Amino acid sequence: MSQTTPAAVPPAAGLTSAGLNDSFAALLTSGRAASLALASAPTEVKNRALRGIAVALRENVPQILAANALDLAAGAENGLSAGLLDRLSLDEARIRSLADAVDEIEALTDPVGQVVRGSSLPNGVKISQVRVPFGVVGVIYEARPNVTVDIAALALKSGNAAVLRGGSAAENSNRILVALIQDALVAAGLPGESVQTIDPFGRAGATALMQARGQVDVLIPRGSAGLIQAVVTESTVPVIETGAGVVHIFLDASANEQWSADIVHNAKVQRPSVCNAVETVLVHEDAADRVLPAVLAKLAGAGVTIHGDAAVRALYPAAIPATDEDWATEYMSLDLSVAVVPDLDAAIAHIRRYSTGHTESIITNDVVNAERFLGEVDSAAVMVNASTRFTDGGEFGFGAEVGISTQKLHARGPMGLPELTSTKWIVRGTGQIRH
Amino acid sequence: MSQTTPAAVPPAAGLTSAGLNDSFAALLTSGRAASLALASAPTEVKNRALRGIAVALRENVPQILAANALDLAAGAENGLSAGLLDRLSLDEARIRSLADAVDEIEALTDPVGQVVRGSSLPNGVKISQVRVPFGVVGVIYEARPNVTVDIAALALKSGNAAVLRGGSAAENSNRILVALIQDALVAAGLPGESVQTIDPFGRAGATALMQARGQVDVLIPRGSAGLIQAVVTESTVPVIETGAGVVHIFLDASANEQWSADIVHNAKVQRPSVCNAVETVLVHEDAADRVLPAVLAKLAGAGVTIHGDAAVRALYPAAIPATDEDWATEYMSLDLSVAVVPDLDAAIAHIRRYSTGHTESIITNDVVNAERFLGEVDSAAVMVNASTRFTDGGEFGFGAEVGISTQKLHARGPMGLPELTSTKWIVRGTGQIRH
Known part of the structure; x- marks a missing residue:
């Protein structure tokens, strides 16, 4: 077609979509370029950027809170649950603790270049396995502006570019946070494109991110079971599945009464909307009469609704009947399922059936049962006599x-x-x- | 429906499919049960089974070769390529070396229970990260009966059950190998279902395996790029992508002539059908006249066909012209693409464009260039002055x-x-x- 021939067909809807695709592709390309710069950036440069991020968070508390207030108002209007609103909400203390986490990450050892193992082969060839950044890390999450800062800081320290899809519910909060982060990156001499948000691309952006195999090296979904399932099913990029936690505590026959009451209360009440909060308590039948009254009284004082089986309801008439569905439910609220089981085997069988493999804890004074529980329960974290709330990067020292x-x-x-x-x-x- | 009512509708085609589904589900269930037994099996029991497998391989060489001959005959009839026939082929030496590999695996340290790291938290809680088996490992491969033995032995030692889809081309070989392995497992007191083949389920079995999320913990495809791509795209089970190797060697300006000739010859000729064989050689223009004649002469002596760019063809008229496609091709045969490049940057750019991220090697005497190559080439193995054939579990001491x-x-x-x-x-x- 010669240049003088006018286009017969005017730009149609398809062009918008093509334009969107082009700018999405350009974003990924700039993220890849940033990742090459980050991969070879000295630790001191990355640390300078991290210090800049922490300072910017502390100096812009009012602006961040104003943006967050817009999201909270929209969330309340759209009928977000109390749990989601809690996760969405920032206050000055939470922002300061985000800045503190960035400082902590700055102080950690840079993993890039660490030698994991190595040897000399019999023929004199020397081999060593060395840590390198992934390259570009994609994260899809919802209603958690704190994740924006945590991920950006961890990705930066580990030499990765990050492409973030934070979701419409937190769009205003995330926009200002990403802007502050990008300013700090540029001030430290690193590409601003090291941390990017694809929120302006909407749902289409999330879908495109899941199909960006080869351009995105790993995709991490954080959020509801539905979100995670959608990403796992649709993504061709390698996925690390996170989060959903139907978390159990088993009170064994020998469980210490005080520990049981304190740990169950802490695991349910301290922050019910997070994934390491307990959702089901199982009680050995020999411990029910002795331990359960104190446990349930302490929960009642905090306003927890008990969904109990028949044995629990007999002990505690305020309990409502637990349905089959309750045992598989991550409430993320002040609700708790409680059942009496005949022995450790029944507890393990119940956990195998309903657990999402996040965290389970046994309260016991029996060494054999403790070791069996640790060995036979197949979850990311298995605990003895500790609150499930400890399954957390900050608590673990990360x-x-x-x-x-x-x-x-x-x-x-x-x-x-x-x-x-x-x-x-x-x-x-x-x-x-x-x- | 009362028992005296005769069935109105006779069993139809659907029942066959349902029956197939039922027996596939039963196979996965028995694999999961076996994995629980394996996870807690003492190392000495797993080692006993491994010794049994090695003995069985050595004592049944004629039977294995007879089964393999059936597959080879069928493969020749079906027009399998020379490369595939080589990978399909067993001989007494290969069987003995498989048995030796099983003995080596028996001698390795059991990874299960190893503590990776750990610490005491400030509050006195003790955390440790401990190696555990995956559970059930699925492997989809084609025309490589040696993989059946290697995977079974590695899975067993690491406490995993294995579900194998070895493909129709190696069906007879795999059937006898799995039978020998299962006998050795049972003789050692472990479930025979620890290692199972789903070859009788055909392609439908492979598809079902890819959808068995939650029942299979990880899926490993081994084989052609097409096979791997299909598994990556279709699987909802987490996948570890393996294998396809468009492997490069870069002969730098300072490359030692003898090393260049020996290493390129070894990397191309020793076993052209495997993934760590070299497919493209890039030569610094300052080294082309000095190094390339010896390299190409040695390859010519082994019958290698050179696909060259214009500069290579000027030096070596026997070369055929390299097409755009050649640079992205994993030949798996005695073919090699060769190009002259102006400098290290051009070599790295070429590799970034065409490499599958398997193995790349630089032949150089320049420290700065060696370190740049190791740092900037983003492949699973990056080498200086060594044959790409070393990227191999056996060579690495695994x-x-x-x-x-x-x-x-x-x-x-x-x-x-x-x-x-x-x-x-x-x-x-x-x-x-x-x-």
């Missing part, structure tokens, strides 16, 4: 966390800096060939 | 390999025993709650 992996590939449990790296084999020879 | 991962998640490069494990966090407290 500074923050990318999420809590509930799959078995690559990472399991809280993911910190090493979990955001891959490895590469470095092989040094002097002319050796294989015989 | 006993054997599950495959060579070309993805970045979980495992990268040759996968041995640790790569067949996940981890679990063990948390031990004395009543601690989170503040």
Whole structure:
């Protein structure tokens, strides 16, 4: 077609979509370019950017809260649940604790370049396995602006570019957070495209991210079971599945009464909307009369609704009947399923059936039962006499966390800096060939 | 419906499919049950089974060769390529070396229970990250009966049950190998269902395996690029991508002539049908006149066809013109693409464009260039002055390999025993709650 021929057909709807595709592709390309710069950036440069992010968070509290207020108002109007509104909500203390987490990440050892293992082969060839960044990390989450900061800081420290889909519910909060992060990156001499949001692309952007195999090296969904399932099913990019937690505590026959009451209360009440909160308590029948009254009284004082089986309801008439569905439910609210079981085997069988493989804890003074529970329960974290709320990157000393992996590939449990790296084999020879 | 009412409708085609589905589901269920037994099996019991497998291989060479001959005859009739026929083919030496690999795996340290890291938290809670088996490992491969033995032995040692889809081309070979392995398992007191083949289910079985999320913990495809791509696209089970290798060697300006000739010859000729064989040689223009004649002469002596760019053809008229497609081709045959490039940057750019991220090697005497190549080439194995044929679990001292991962998640490069494990966090407290 010669240049003088006018276009017969005017730009149609398809062009908008093509334009969207073009700018999405350009975003991924700039993310890849940024990842190459980050991969070879010295630790001191990455740390300078992290310090800049922490300072910017502390200096812009009012602006961040104003943006967050817009999201909260829209969320309330759209009927978001109390749990979602809690996760969406920022206050000055939460922003300061986000900045503190960034400082903690700055202080951690840079994982890039760490030698995992190595050896000299019999022929003199030297091999070593070294940590390298993934490249570009995609994260899809919803209504959690704190994730924006945590992921950006962890990705930056581990030399990865991040492409974030934070969802429409937190769009205003995430926009200002990403802008502050990008300013700090540029001020430190790193590409601003090291951290990008695809929120302006809407749902189409999330879909395109899931299909960006080869351009995005790993995709991490954080959020509801439905969100995670959708990503797992639709994504051709390798996925690390996180989060959904139908978490159990088993009160064994020998359970300490005080520990039981304190740990169950802490695991349910301290922050009910998060994935390491307990959802089901199982009680050995020999401990029910002794331990359950104190446990349930302490929960009642905090306004917890008990969904009990018949044995529980007999002990505690305020309980409502637990349905079959309740045992598989992640309430994320002040609700708790409680059942009496005949023994440890029944508890393990119940957990095998209903657990999402996140965290389970046994309260016991019996060494054999403790070891059996640790060995036979197949979850990312298995505990004895501790609150399930400890399954957390910050608590584990990782500074923050990318999420809590509930799959078995690559990472399991809280993911910190090493979990955001891959490895590469470095092989040094002097002319050796294989015989 | 009362028992005296005769069925109005006779069993139809649907029943066959349902029957197939039922027996496939039963196979997966028995695999899961076997995995629980394996997860807690003492190392000495697993080693007993491994010794039994090695003995059975050595004692049944004629029977294995007879089964393999059936597959080879069918393969020749069906027009399998020379490369595929080579990978399909067993001989006494290969069977003995398979048995030796099983012995080597028996001698390796059991990864299950190894503590990866751990610490005491400030509140006294003790955390440790411990290696555990995946559970059930699925493997889809084609025309490689040696994989059946390697995978079975590695899965067994690492406490995993294996579900194998070896493909119709190797069906007779795999049937006898799995039968020998199952006998050895049972003789050692382990479930025979620890290693199962789904070949009788045909393609429908492969499809069902890819959809068995929750029943199969990880799926490893080994074979052609097409097979791997199909598994990556269709599977909802987490996948470790392996194998396809468009492998490069770069002969730098300072490349040693003898090393260049020996290493390129070894990397192309020793076993052209495998993934760590070189497919493209790039030569610095300052080294072309000095190094290329010896390299090409040695290859010519082995019958290698050179696909050259214009500069190569000027030096070596026997070369045929390289097409655009050639640079992206994994020949798996005595064909080699060769190009002259102006400098290291051009070599790295070429590799970034065409490499599948398997293995690349630089032949150089320049420290700066060596370090740049190792740092900037993003492949599972990057080498200096060594044959690409060294990217191999056996060569790396892993006993054997599950495959060579070309993805970045979980495992990268040759996968041995640790790569067949996940981890679990063990948390031990004395009543601690989170503040």
